Amino acid sequence: MKSVGYSLSTLLAISMFCSVGLAQQAATTSSSPTVPRRVNFSGKTADAEEHSPTLAQVVALDECDPTTFNAALGPDFCKNVALAALGYATTLTDLFAKAANGTPDPGWDFEPDTVTMKEGATLSVVDLGGEPHTFTEVAQFGGGFIPPLNHGEATVHECSGGFSNLAVAKTRILQASTVNITGLKEGKHLFECCIHPWMRVTVDVKSRDEK
Numbered sequence: 001m002k003s004v005g006y007s008l009s010t011l012l013a014i015s016m017f018c019s020v021g022l023a024q025q026a027a028t029t030s031s032s033p034t035v036p037r038r039v040n041f042s043g044k045t046a047d048a049e050e051h052s053p054t055l056a057q058v059v060a061l062d063e064c065d066p067t068t069f070n071a072a073l074g075p076d077f078c079k080n081v082a083l084a085a086l087g088y089a090t091t092l093t094d095l096f097a098k099a100a101n102g103t104p105d106p107g108w109d110f111e112p113d114t115v116t117m118k119e120g121a122t123l124s125v126v127d128l129g130g131e132p133h134t135f136t137e138v139a140q141f142g143g144g145f146i147p148p149l150n151h152g153e154a155t156v157h158e159c160s161g162g163f164s165n166l167a168v169a170k171t172r173i174l175q176a177s178t179v180n181i182t183g184l185k186e187g188k189h190l191f192e193c194c195i196h197p198w199m200r201v202t203v204d205v206k207s208r209d210e211k
Contacts, residue, residue: 056117062129063107065089080130104198144197159194
């Protein structure tokens with residue numbers, strides 16, 4: 001794996017975008033984390049009606065290495081202590097290198113990749129990873145707001161501006177927190193992380209009357 005350098009300005013941008021303001025976060029997420037519900041990881045497709053007609057769930061996962069991430073981005077940015085202790089963590093340098101080579105780290109993932117749910121159901125998104133993510137609806141999948149992680153893909157307009165854009169900030173999910181999305185209309189909806197844009201989910205919302 002060849003090494004990939006990134007400038008101080010890039011690191012500062014990541015830190016600013018991902019760690020901006022507890023006050024802003026308080027306005028966009030609950031002050032007390034929701035206890036995650038149990039998730040079935042057996043397949044890549046989840047059906048909201050399998051266990052509940054009104055709830056579907058997606059989890060955000062990552063394998064950030066606390067030592068290298070926190071040295072560059074600030075204390076407690078990455079809280080993925082358990083995986084790191086077992087040797088499964090990815091360093092910040094390796095994360096950028098893999099993205100630059102067009103092989104982004106699969107440890108950064110939304111599970112499942114495809115969700116089918118009925119109109120009127122709630123989509124619950126839980127961050128079980130060690131660092132912040134976003135769950136941002138986009139018209140088309142594309143790059144996020146950190147160009148070195150985009151592998152040449154242009155930043156989609158829904159991610160532009162990073163967390164200085166209030167619309168993006170509202171889609172942020174901090175570690176161990178939950179965001180519930182309601183009101184999705186019938187049809188296909190695309191969601192991605194504006195920080196790690198290979199984290200993508202397609203949500204297929206069916207009519208209430210469809211069997």
